[in-house]
Amino acid sequence: MSDLVQAHPSGGYILDEMFVGMTAEKHVEITEARIVQFAEASDDFNPVHMDETYAAKTAYRGRIAHGLLSASIGSAVVGTMLPGAGAIFLSQTLSFQKPVRIGDVLTARVTVAEIDPESARVVLKAQGLVGEEVVMDGEALVRVPRRRRPAKD
Numbered sequence: 001m002s003d004l005v006q007a008h009p010s011g012g013y014i015l016d017e018m019f020v021g022m023t024a025e026k027h028v029e030i031t032e033a034r035i036v037q038f039a040e041a042s043d044d045f046n047p048v049h050m051d052e053t054y055a056a057k058t059a060y061r062g063r064i065a066h067g068l069l070s071a072s073i074g075s076a077v078v079g080t081m082l083p084g085a086g087a088i089f090l091s092q093t094l095s096f097q098k099p100v101r102i103g104d105v106l107t108a109r110v111t112v113a114e115i116d117p118e119s120a121r122v123v124l125k126a127q128g129l130v131g132e133e134v135v136m137d138g139e140a141l142v143r144v145p146r147r148r149r150p151a152k153d
Helices: 032-042 052-056 067-080
Strands: 022-029 088-096 105-116 121-130 133-143
Touching: 022 067, 032 067, 067 088, 067 105, 067 121, 067 133, 088 121, 105 133
Parallel strands: none
Antiparallel strands: 022 105, 088 133, 105 121, 121 133
């Protein structure tokens, strides 16, 4: 069971506010512009992502988005929603099941699976979905703040 939450009004959840089953989602359309921007940021210009003529001759039968572009949307959920501000990735595993294409709307879903209060670490289940189909899944270990930083005057 999961409880869908919104970003915390402060920008991030602290450890004591988190619970197993807490879930956040972000929906992003994969566009030509996003793929080009990601290629420029990552320096990954693999023609399976950039060249329709090349990609049409591959097993994918057309261009696909970078796998790490999809994963980066999950990273955005962790950094801005759950846990949000102050969260630090310690490790991540990913498995890609299906390609994501231009025009797909990717849902990045992050769910709290475990909480370790002593180390202030949480295990997050991460999924990428197109419609109801899982295209990517994995797990992240994240350090979470124990308290909020006081507001600056």
